Amino acid sequence: MNDQAESLRQLVSSMEQQDTPRTPRSARIITVSSGKGGVGKSNFTLNFALALQALNKKVLLFDADIGMANIDVLMGVRPRYNLYHLLKGERSIQEIMENGTNSLPFIAGGSGLTELFSLSESDLNYFTSQIESVSDEMDYIIFDTGAGLSKETLKFITAADECLVVTTPEPTSITDAYALIKVVGGMEAAVPFQLMINRVENEKEARQVADKISLVARKFLNIEIPMLGFMSDDAHVVQAVKKQVPFSIAYPNCYASRDVERIAAGYIAGGTTQDAGALTGIKGFLHKWLKRTK
Ligand SMILES: Nc1ncnc2c1ncn2[C@@H]1O[C@H](COP(=O)(O)OP(=O)(O)OP(=O)(O)O)[C@@H](O)[C@H]1O
Ligand SMILES: [Mg+2]
Numbered sequence: 022m023n024d025q026a027e028s029l030r031q032l033v034s035s036m037e038q039q040d041t042p043r044t045p046r047s048a049r050i051i052t053v054s055s056g057k058g059g060v061g062k063s064n065f066t067l068n069f070a071l072a073l074q075a076l077n078k079k080v081l082l083f084d085a086d087i088g089m090a091n092i093d094v095l096m097g098v099r100p101r102y103n104l105y106h107l108l109k110g111e112r113s114i115q116e117i118m119e120n121g122t123n124s125l126p127f128i129a130g131g132s133g134l135t136e137l138f139s140l141s142e143s144d145l146n147y148f149t150s151q152i153e154s155v156s157d158e159m160d161y162i163i164f165d166t167g168a169g170l171s172k173e174t175l176k177f178i179t180a181a182d183e184c185l186v187v188t189t190p191e192p193t194s195i196t197d198a199y200a201l202i203k204v205v206g207g208m209e210a211a212v213p214f215q216l217m218i219n220r221v222e223n224e225k226e227a228r229q230v231a232d233k234i235s236l237v238a239r240k241f242l243n244i245e246i247p248m249l250g251f252m253s254d255d256a257h258v259v260q261a262v263k264k265q266v267p268f269s270i271a272y273p274n275c276y277a278s279r280d281v282e283r284i285a286a287g288y289i290a291g292g293t294t295q296d297a298g299a300l301t302g303i304k305g306f307l308h309k310w311l312k313r314t315k
Contacts, residue, residue: 047302048081048159050181053217055188056197058168061219062187064258065281066165067095067121068269072285074125078160082121084130085177086167093129096121097265103131107151110144114151122267156302169197170204178205180306183213185249189220190230199234206242214238215249217284227251250284252277 053066063086070082084092093100100119106112107128114128121127156162164181166174178184184205188198198216205212216234218227231248238246253276261268269278 048079048156048162049183049302050162050164050306051183051185052085052164052166052178052181053185053187054166054174054178054201055168055186055194056170056199056201057188057191057194060168060187060189060194061252061258062168063091063095063165064262064268065187065217065219065252066163067092067125067267068278068281069285069288070127070161070163071123071125071267071269072282073161073289074123075282076285076289078289079158080125081118081155081159081162082125082127083162083164084128085164085174086130091130092121092127092165093119094265095262096125096127096267098122100129103129105131108144108148110147114155118155122270170201175205175208179208179212181212182302182305183215185215185217186246187217187219188230188234190218190226195230195233199237202234202238202244202246203242206238206244214244214246216246217249218251220254221251222254224251250280250287252280252284 053062053069055062067082070080073080082092098119098121100117102112102117102119104117107114107117117128118126119129164177166177168174186198186202188194202214205214216231218230221227221230227248227250231246231251235246235248238244255268255275255277257272257275258268258277261271264271268275269281272278
Protein backbone atom coordinates (compact mmCIF):
# COMPACT_ATOMS: atom_id res chain seq x y z
CA MET A 22 0.00 0.00 0.00
CA ASN A 23 2.84 2.40 0.84
CA ASP A 24 4.66 1.57 -2.35
CA GLN A 25 1.42 2.14 -4.12
CA ALA A 26 1.03 5.58 -2.56
CA GLU A 27 4.64 6.42 -3.32
CA SER A 28 4.32 5.54 -6.99
CA LEU A 29 1.13 7.59 -7.22
CA ARG A 30 2.91 10.54 -5.65
CA GLN A 31 5.77 10.27 -8.11
CA LEU A 32 3.31 10.09 -10.93
CA VAL A 33 1.49 13.24 -9.89
CA SER A 34 4.70 15.13 -9.24
CA SER A 35 6.05 14.16 -12.66
CA MET A 36 2.77 15.33 -14.17
CA GLU A 37 3.30 18.65 -12.39
CA GLN A 38 6.87 19.04 -13.52
CA GLN A 39 5.95 18.61 -17.12
CA ASP A 40 3.22 21.10 -16.49
CA THR A 41 2.29 22.25 -19.90
CA PRO A 42 -0.18 25.11 -19.99
CA ARG A 43 -3.58 23.79 -18.95
CA THR A 44 -5.70 22.69 -21.84
CA PRO A 45 -8.67 24.97 -22.17
CA ARG A 46 -11.02 22.16 -21.33
CA SER A 47 -10.50 19.85 -18.40
CA ALA A 48 -13.58 18.04 -17.30
CA ARG A 49 -15.28 19.02 -14.10
CA ILE A 50 -15.63 15.94 -11.93
CA ILE A 51 -18.95 15.45 -10.22
CA THR A 52 -20.07 12.65 -7.94
CA VAL A 53 -23.70 11.85 -7.29
CA SER A 54 -24.17 10.19 -3.91
CA SER A 55 -26.69 9.51 -1.19
CA GLY A 56 -26.75 8.27 2.36
CA LYS A 57 -29.64 5.87 1.92
CA GLY A 58 -29.86 3.55 -1.06
CA GLY A 59 -32.60 3.44 -3.65
CA VAL A 60 -33.35 7.17 -3.58
CA GLY A 61 -33.00 7.63 -7.34
CA LYS A 62 -29.29 8.43 -7.83
CA SER A 63 -28.79 6.31 -10.93
CA ASN A 64 -31.97 7.49 -12.60
CA PHE A 65 -31.17 11.09 -11.82
CA THR A 66 -27.52 10.81 -12.88
CA LEU A 67 -28.31 9.17 -16.19
CA ASN A 68 -31.04 11.61 -17.15
CA PHE A 69 -29.06 14.60 -15.87
CA ALA A 70 -26.16 13.48 -18.08
CA LEU A 71 -28.49 13.14 -21.07
CA ALA A 72 -29.96 16.58 -20.39
CA LEU A 73 -26.48 18.17 -20.19
CA GLN A 74 -25.59 16.45 -23.44
CA ALA A 75 -28.75 17.78 -25.06
CA LEU A 76 -27.50 21.24 -24.06
CA ASN A 77 -24.32 20.62 -26.08
CA LYS A 78 -22.08 19.63 -23.20
CA LYS A 79 -19.67 16.75 -23.54
CA VAL A 80 -20.41 14.33 -20.76
CA LEU A 81 -18.86 11.05 -19.72
CA LEU A 82 -20.94 8.99 -17.34
CA PHE A 83 -19.06 6.67 -15.09
CA ASP A 84 -20.79 3.92 -13.19
CA ALA A 85 -18.82 3.80 -9.96
CA ASP A 86 -21.27 1.67 -8.03
CA ILE A 87 -19.15 -1.34 -7.31
CA GLY A 88 -21.81 -3.49 -5.73
CA MET A 89 -24.76 -2.93 -8.01
CA ALA A 90 -23.64 -1.26 -11.18
CA ASN A 91 -26.76 -0.67 -13.23
CA ILE A 92 -26.52 2.34 -15.51
CA ASP A 93 -26.28 -0.12 -18.40
CA VAL A 94 -29.49 -1.85 -17.30
CA LEU A 95 -31.33 1.48 -17.16
CA MET A 96 -30.37 2.03 -20.81
CA GLY A 97 -30.95 -1.56 -21.88
CA VAL A 98 -27.41 -1.93 -23.21
CA ARG A 99 -24.97 -4.73 -22.59
CA PRO A 100 -21.47 -3.41 -22.20
CA ARG A 101 -18.72 -5.57 -23.62
CA TYR A 102 -16.11 -4.25 -21.28
CA ASN A 103 -15.99 -2.40 -18.00
CA LEU A 104 -13.60 -0.57 -15.79
CA TYR A 105 -11.83 -3.75 -14.86
CA HIS A 106 -10.43 -4.12 -18.36
CA LEU A 107 -9.05 -0.60 -18.23
CA LEU A 108 -7.45 -1.07 -14.84
CA LYS A 109 -5.81 -4.25 -15.97
CA GLY A 110 -4.46 -2.50 -19.03
CA GLU A 111 -6.32 -4.93 -21.26
CA ARG A 112 -8.32 -2.28 -23.11
CA SER A 113 -8.01 1.39 -23.90
CA ILE A 114 -10.51 3.87 -22.56
CA GLN A 115 -11.84 4.32 -26.09
CA GLU A 116 -12.58 0.61 -26.17
CA ILE A 117 -14.36 0.44 -22.84
CA MET A 118 -16.36 3.61 -23.40
CA GLU A 119 -19.73 2.41 -24.53
CA ASN A 120 -22.30 4.37 -26.43
CA GLY A 121 -25.47 4.53 -24.41
CA THR A 122 -28.80 6.12 -25.22
CA ASN A 123 -28.38 9.05 -27.63
CA SER A 124 -24.73 8.01 -27.95
CA LEU A 125 -24.01 9.10 -24.37
CA PRO A 126 -20.50 7.88 -23.60
CA PHE A 127 -20.39 5.81 -20.45
CA ILE A 128 -18.10 3.47 -18.62
CA ALA A 129 -19.77 0.47 -17.08
CA GLY A 130 -19.06 -0.43 -13.50
CA GLY A 131 -17.56 -3.69 -12.46
CA SER A 132 -15.70 -5.35 -9.70
CA GLY A 133 -12.59 -3.63 -11.03
CA LEU A 134 -12.74 -0.60 -8.82
CA THR A 135 -11.44 -2.39 -5.75
CA GLU A 136 -8.36 -3.26 -7.80
CA LEU A 137 -7.29 0.36 -7.68
CA PHE A 138 -5.56 -0.57 -4.45
CA SER A 139 -3.35 -3.23 -5.96
CA LEU A 140 -2.22 -1.68 -9.22
CA SER A 141 1.35 -1.76 -10.38
CA GLU A 142 2.99 1.51 -11.34
CA SER A 143 2.63 0.80 -15.04
CA ASP A 144 -1.08 -0.11 -14.59
CA LEU A 145 -1.51 3.15 -12.77
CA ASN A 146 0.33 5.15 -15.40
CA TYR A 147 -1.84 3.62 -18.05
CA PHE A 148 -5.05 4.21 -16.13
CA THR A 149 -4.36 7.87 -15.36
CA SER A 150 -3.10 8.69 -18.83
CA GLN A 151 -6.17 7.08 -20.34
CA ILE A 152 -8.54 9.05 -18.12
CA GLU A 153 -6.56 12.21 -18.76
CA SER A 154 -6.78 11.68 -22.49
CA VAL A 155 -10.57 11.81 -22.45
CA SER A 156 -10.78 14.43 -19.74
CA ASP A 157 -9.60 17.06 -22.16
CA GLU A 158 -12.44 16.25 -24.51
CA MET A 159 -15.13 16.40 -21.83
CA ASP A 160 -16.94 19.15 -19.99
CA TYR A 161 -18.17 16.88 -17.23
CA ILE A 162 -17.26 13.47 -15.92
CA ILE A 163 -20.06 12.28 -13.68
CA PHE A 164 -19.68 9.39 -11.27
CA ASP A 165 -22.76 7.57 -10.07
CA THR A 166 -21.56 6.16 -6.76
CA GLY A 167 -23.01 3.52 -4.50
CA ALA A 168 -25.12 4.59 -1.54
CA GLY A 169 -23.62 5.18 1.87
CA LEU A 170 -20.21 5.43 3.32
CA SER A 171 -18.00 2.76 1.79
CA LYS A 172 -14.31 3.54 1.60
CA GLU A 173 -14.34 3.61 -2.20
CA THR A 174 -17.33 5.92 -2.39
CA LEU A 175 -15.77 8.31 0.10
CA LYS A 176 -12.60 8.39 -1.96
CA PHE A 177 -14.57 9.35 -5.03
CA ILE A 178 -16.54 12.02 -3.23
CA THR A 179 -13.54 13.64 -1.60
CA ALA A 180 -11.48 13.60 -4.78
CA ALA A 181 -14.13 15.15 -7.01
CA ASP A 182 -14.78 18.82 -7.67
CA GLU A 183 -18.23 18.60 -6.19
CA CYS A 184 -20.82 16.22 -4.83
CA LEU A 185 -24.52 16.21 -5.59
CA VAL A 186 -26.36 14.59 -2.70
CA VAL A 187 -29.66 12.96 -3.55
CA THR A 188 -32.34 12.52 -0.93
CA THR A 189 -36.08 11.99 -0.85
CA PRO A 190 -38.40 13.65 1.69
CA GLU A 191 -38.38 10.48 3.81
CA PRO A 192 -36.91 11.21 7.25
CA THR A 193 -34.55 8.23 7.03
CA SER A 194 -33.22 9.44 3.70
CA ILE A 195 -32.74 12.95 5.09
CA THR A 196 -30.83 11.78 8.17
CA ASP A 197 -28.62 9.53 6.07
CA ALA A 198 -27.89 12.35 3.62
CA TYR A 199 -26.86 14.53 6.52
CA ALA A 200 -24.70 11.73 7.94
CA LEU A 201 -22.87 11.45 4.61
CA ILE A 202 -22.26 15.20 4.49
CA LYS A 203 -21.03 15.14 8.09
CA VAL A 204 -18.57 12.30 7.50
CA VAL A 205 -17.15 13.91 4.37
CA GLY A 206 -16.98 17.28 6.18
CA GLY A 207 -15.12 15.57 9.03
CA MET A 208 -12.46 14.37 6.59
CA GLU A 209 -11.54 18.02 6.04
CA ALA A 210 -12.14 17.64 2.38
CA ALA A 211 -13.53 20.90 1.11
CA VAL A 212 -16.00 19.30 -1.26
CA PRO A 213 -18.81 21.61 -2.25
CA PHE A 214 -22.19 19.90 -1.90
CA GLN A 215 -25.47 20.59 -3.59
CA LEU A 216 -28.79 18.90 -2.84
CA MET A 217 -31.09 17.19 -5.29
CA ILE A 218 -34.39 16.37 -3.66
CA ASN A 219 -36.13 13.49 -5.40
CA ARG A 220 -39.68 12.16 -5.40
CA VAL A 221 -41.31 15.33 -4.14
CA GLU A 222 -44.95 16.33 -4.51
CA ASN A 223 -44.14 19.93 -5.25
CA GLU A 224 -41.48 22.61 -4.98
CA LYS A 225 -42.61 23.59 -1.50
CA GLU A 226 -41.90 20.12 -0.19
CA ALA A 227 -38.48 20.14 -1.86
CA ARG A 228 -37.59 23.48 -0.27
CA GLN A 229 -38.66 22.27 3.15
CA VAL A 230 -36.42 19.20 2.88
CA ALA A 231 -33.49 21.23 1.57
CA ASP A 232 -33.94 23.87 4.29
CA LYS A 233 -33.85 21.21 6.99
CA ILE A 234 -30.53 19.87 5.77
CA SER A 235 -28.92 23.21 5.07
CA LEU A 236 -29.96 24.64 8.43
CA VAL A 237 -28.35 21.80 10.37
CA ALA A 238 -25.28 21.83 8.12
CA ARG A 239 -24.85 25.56 8.66
CA LYS A 240 -25.33 25.32 12.42
CA PHE A 241 -23.24 22.25 13.20
CA LEU A 242 -20.81 21.91 10.30
CA ASN A 243 -20.53 25.53 9.28
CA ILE A 244 -21.07 24.76 5.62
CA GLU A 245 -23.53 26.10 3.09
CA ILE A 246 -25.40 23.53 1.04
CA PRO A 247 -27.58 24.97 -1.69
CA MET A 248 -30.38 23.09 -3.38
CA LEU A 249 -29.51 22.32 -6.98
CA GLY A 250 -33.05 21.25 -7.75
CA PHE A 251 -35.77 18.73 -7.24
CA MET A 252 -37.52 15.98 -9.17
CA SER A 253 -41.19 15.11 -8.89
CA ASP A 254 -42.41 11.76 -7.74
CA ASP A 255 -43.55 10.47 -11.10
CA ALA A 256 -44.82 7.01 -12.06
CA HIS A 257 -43.23 7.47 -15.50
CA VAL A 258 -39.85 6.91 -13.87
CA VAL A 259 -40.90 3.45 -12.71
CA GLN A 260 -42.37 2.65 -16.12
CA ALA A 261 -39.20 3.77 -17.90
CA VAL A 262 -37.06 1.61 -15.60
CA LYS A 263 -39.18 -1.38 -16.59
CA LYS A 264 -38.81 -0.53 -20.27
CA GLN A 265 -35.05 -0.02 -19.84
CA VAL A 266 -35.22 3.36 -21.50
CA PRO A 267 -34.14 6.52 -19.61
CA PHE A 268 -37.31 8.31 -18.49
CA SER A 269 -36.42 11.60 -20.18
CA ILE A 270 -36.23 9.77 -23.50
CA ALA A 271 -39.24 7.49 -23.02
CA TYR A 272 -41.45 10.25 -21.62
CA PRO A 273 -39.86 13.60 -22.50
CA ASN A 274 -42.86 15.60 -21.33
CA CYS A 275 -43.47 13.98 -17.98
CA TYR A 276 -42.89 15.95 -14.79
CA ALA A 277 -39.63 14.20 -13.92
CA SER A 278 -38.22 14.87 -17.41
CA ARG A 279 -39.04 18.55 -17.25
CA ASP A 280 -37.54 18.73 -13.79
CA VAL A 281 -34.26 17.17 -14.86
CA GLU A 282 -34.05 19.45 -17.90
CA ARG A 283 -34.51 22.47 -15.68
CA ILE A 284 -31.85 21.19 -13.28
CA ALA A 285 -29.34 20.72 -16.11
CA ALA A 286 -30.00 24.18 -17.53
CA GLY A 287 -29.68 25.71 -14.05
CA TYR A 288 -26.52 23.78 -13.39
CA ILE A 289 -24.84 25.08 -16.52
CA ALA A 290 -26.05 28.62 -15.91
CA GLY A 291 -24.91 28.55 -12.28
CA GLY A 292 -21.30 27.86 -13.23
CA THR A 293 -19.12 26.34 -10.57
CA THR A 294 -18.69 26.95 -6.90
CA GLN A 295 -14.97 26.20 -7.07
CA ASP A 296 -12.26 28.77 -6.37
CA ALA A 297 -10.62 29.80 -9.60
CA GLY A 298 -7.18 28.98 -8.20
CA ALA A 299 -8.06 25.54 -6.89
CA LEU A 300 -6.87 22.41 -8.58
CA THR A 301 -9.80 21.01 -10.42
CA GLY A 302 -10.40 18.50 -13.15
CA ILE A 303 -8.59 15.25 -13.51
CA LYS A 304 -5.31 16.49 -12.11
CA GLY A 305 -6.98 17.76 -8.96
CA PHE A 306 -8.87 14.50 -8.75
CA LEU A 307 -5.66 12.47 -8.77
CA HIS A 308 -4.06 14.83 -6.29
CA LYS A 309 -6.87 14.50 -3.82
CA TRP A 310 -7.14 10.78 -4.38
CA LEU A 311 -3.48 10.53 -3.53
CA LYS A 312 -3.88 12.44 -0.29
CA ARG A 313 -6.39 9.81 0.81
CA THR A 314 -3.87 6.99 0.32
CA LYS A 315 -1.34 8.52 2.70
N1 LIG B 1 -38.72 10.60 -9.31
C1 LIG B 1 -39.15 9.36 -9.13
N2 LIG B 1 -40.47 9.05 -9.18
C2 LIG B 1 -40.91 7.80 -8.99
N3 LIG B 1 -40.11 6.76 -8.74
C3 LIG B 1 -38.77 6.98 -8.67
C4 LIG B 1 -38.22 8.28 -8.87
N4 LIG B 1 -36.88 8.20 -8.76
C5 LIG B 1 -36.60 6.91 -8.50
N5 LIG B 1 -37.73 6.16 -8.45
C6 LIG B 1 -37.85 4.72 -8.16
O1 LIG B 1 -36.78 4.34 -7.32
C7 LIG B 1 -36.09 3.24 -7.88
C8 LIG B 1 -34.64 3.30 -7.52
O2 LIG B 1 -34.00 4.29 -8.29
P1 LIG B 1 -32.42 4.26 -8.59
O3 LIG B 1 -32.00 2.92 -8.99
O4 LIG B 1 -32.15 5.40 -9.48
O5 LIG B 1 -31.90 4.56 -7.10
P2 LIG B 1 -30.39 4.56 -6.58
O6 LIG B 1 -30.32 5.62 -5.55
O7 LIG B 1 -29.45 4.62 -7.71
O8 LIG B 1 -30.31 3.12 -5.89
P3 LIG B 1 -28.96 2.39 -5.36
O9 LIG B 1 -28.67 3.04 -4.04
O10 LIG B 1 -29.39 0.96 -5.22
O11 LIG B 1 -27.89 2.62 -6.38
C9 LIG B 1 -36.38 3.30 -9.38
O12 LIG B 1 -36.30 2.04 -9.98
C10 LIG B 1 -37.78 3.85 -9.41
O13 LIG B 1 -38.69 2.77 -9.23
MG1 LIG C 1 -27.83 3.32 -8.26
